[in-house]
Amino acid sequence: MxxxxxxxxxxxxxxxxxxxxxxxxxxxxxxxxxxxxxxxDPLDPANAREAHRRCNSARGNGPPPNHVRTTREW
Ligand SMILES: [Zn+2]
Structure with missing residues (x-):
């Protein structure tokens, strides 16, 4: 496969x-x-991810969804 x-x-x-x-x-x-x-970095391929428009906009500018929550304040 x-x-x-x-x-x-x-x-x-x-x-x-x-x-x-x-x-x-x-x-x-x-x-x-x-x-x-x-x-x-908008030009860094390592920072680019493919996403649905819906998911992208739902996420907005928040932290990565699967990111482990920490006590660090952003
Ligand atoms: Zn999606």
């Missing part, structure tokens, strides 16, 4: 249909692991 360019949403883990129109809620978007508002 090979994953041939399967695009998975890094937030919900579900496949992303690249055939959907860009304004579709489940369309492909490029999210940033470290939000730009928190100093994330």
């Amino acid at each position: 090979k994953a041939e360019g399967t695009n998975l949403c890094w937030i919900c883990g579900q496949p992303i249909d690249l055939g959907l129109p860009p304004n579709h809620v489940m369309a492909w978007t490029l999210d940033h692991y470290v939000p730009l508002s928190l100093g994330g």
Whole structure:
């Protein structure tokens, strides 16, 4: 079994249909692991994550959803 360019949403883990129109809620978007508002690098591929538009916007500029909660205040 090979994953041939399967695009998975890094937030919900579900496949992303690249055939959907860009304004579709489940369309492909490029999210940033470290939000730009928190100093994330928009040009760093290591900071880029694929996500559904819905998941991306639902997350907003909050911390990564699966990130272990710490006592650190941001
Ligand atoms: Zn998603």
